[in-house]
Amino acid sequence: MKVEEALQILKEKGYKYTGKREKLIRICAAERRYLSAKDIMERIKDDYPNLSFDTVYRNISTFVDLGILEETELDGEGKYRLACSADGHHHHHVICTECGKTSSLPGCPMNIMSSIPEDFQVTGHKFEVYGTCSDCASVPSHS
Amino acid sequence: MKVEEALQILKEKGYKYTGKREKLIRICAAERRYLSAKDIMERIKDDYPNLSFDTVYRNISTFVDLGILEETELDGEGKYRLACSADGHHHHHVICTECGKTSSLPGCPMNIMSSIPEDFQVTGHKFEVYGTCSDCASVPSHS
DNA sequence: TAGTAAATCAGAATAAATCCGATTTAAAGG
DNA sequence: CCTTTAAATCGGATTTATTCTGATTTACTA
Numbered sequence: 001m002k003v004e005e006a007l008q009i010l011k012e013k014g015y016k017y018t019g020k021r022e023k024l025i026r027i028c029a030a031e032r033r034y035l036s037a038k039d040i041m042e043r044i045k046d047d048y049p050n051l052s053f054d055t056v057y058r059n060i061s062t063f064v065d066l067g068i069l070e071e072t073e074l075d076g077e078g079k080y081r082l083a084c085s086a087d088g089h090h091h092h093h094v095i096c097t098e099c100g101k102t103s104s105l106p107g108c109p110m111n112i113m114s115s116i117p118e119d120f121q122v123t124g125h126k127f128e129v130y131g132t133c134s135d136c137a138s139v140p141s142h143s
Numbered sequence: 144m145k146v147e148e149a150l151q152i153l154k155e156k157g158y159k160y161t162g163k164r165e166k167l168i169r170i171c172a173a174e175r176r177y178l179s180a181k182d183i184m185e186r187i188k189d190d191y192p193n194l195s196f197d198t199v200y201r202n203i204s205t206f207v208d209l210g211i212l213e214e215t216e217l218d219g220e221g222k223y224r225l226a227c228s229a230d231g232h233h234h235h236h237v238i239c240t241e242c243g244k245t246s247s248l249p250g251c252p253m254n255i256m257s258s259i260p261e262d263f264q265v266t267g268h269k270f271e272v273y274g275t276c277s278d279c280a281s282v283p284s285h286s
Numbered sequence: 287t288a289g290t291a292a293a294t295c296a297g298a299a300t301a302a303a304t305c306c307g308a309t310t311t312a313a314a315g316g
Numbered sequence: 317c318c319t320t321t322a323a324a325t326c327g328g329a330t331t332t333a334t335t336c337t338g339a340t341t342t343a344c345t346a
Contacts, residue, residue: 016292016343037333052295057334059293073216076303077333094263103260109252109270117246119277120237127252127270134262159312159323180302195326200303202324219334220302292343299336310325316318 001083003029006068013066023047024059025068025082034072034079034100072128074100094129098136105129144226146172149211156209166190167202168211168225177215177222177243215271217243237272241279248272 006025010017027043028035041056060080063069069080072095079100092109093102109127149168153160170186171178184199203223206212212223215238222243235252236245252270 014292018293018343020294050295052297053333054296054335055294073219076216076219076221078219094260094265096263097266103263110272113248113250113272117237117277119280120239120246120274121280122237122272122274123240125270125272127268129253129265129268131263131265134260137262137264157323161312161324163325193326195328196302197304197306197327198325204303288346290343290345292341294341295339297337300334302333303331305330306328308326310323311321312323313321315320 001029001068001087006063006082009066009068015062020044020048020051020055021059024056025063028069028080028082032081032102034074034081034095034102036077036079040080072126092127092129094131096133096136097130098132101133101135144172144211144230149206149225152209152211158205163187163191163194163198164202167199168206171212171223171225175224175227175245177217177224177238177245179220179222183223215269235270235272237274239276239279240273241275244276244278 003022003025006029007017007022010021015021023044024040027040037053037056037060040060041051041053044056045051060069060078064071064080067083070083072079074095074097081100081102084104090108092105094105095102105127110125146165146168149172150160150165153164158164166187167183170183180196180199180203183203184194184196187199188194203212203221207214207223210226213226215222217238217240224243224245227247233251235248237248238245248270253268
């Protein structure tokens, strides 16, 4: 998804334009990486020093609902990135647990999962591969 | 995994036997369902009313490290069940997001994932299918 | 340009999980 | 059986991520 598309979605759905919202989207668009709410907040503060964290959380939540951001959970913390599955075909990610960097995997395992009980109403699925990217492998862990 | 196996693992690794530990394991063994720390705590309290939640969290964490319990995260909350992947072949689960009930899926999508970057060190993966089981579908949601 | 609903602020409140110092207890050895 | 000791537990404070609330500000509409 591109920044302009995201802003367009907001406009269409009747949400107001604010500089903070655009900044938030631009921050996520700048990296193929999952960011925590705190990561995002710090970066917005460059432009808006008196930012309230409520604003960040509320907007993130709105954007996830609208499909502008994708969410996952790492280390008991919500992490977010600009939606990309929405772009073309549905797919999944390899995620670096050190820095959140992602790369795409082709295909979806749901295609070959034929044995889900018939009386089970599927509402979603998660397939994620975790590990350490080459950049993070070459420096000592900061955890 | 059976209760006896779990207790055997504890003994082998030099952990002490306590009634609370056995009870915790028995509680998880009693259901094919993910339970929250709070769920587990409430059930142990039947036998041990003055239980400290530190004890429950600490033991859960130990058991996860030892491979006695499997962990996932639902609604920003840790959920646990007796390890079953360890039993025979590695596999994945369909999970009811209402009650935590699980059923097994044969096979693992990692087998057909050939396009993970070579310089990425894989440390784990998660494949879970979410939805509503037939029991929960027939009663109004309590959320 | 005034009115209005939405967005933001600032900080309190919540909830899961962890930490910490004091006390108790399982189990090994004499 | 008794003593010893490290592990386990207790009880409560603390931390951390997130949500809530009521007052204030702001983007858009007419």
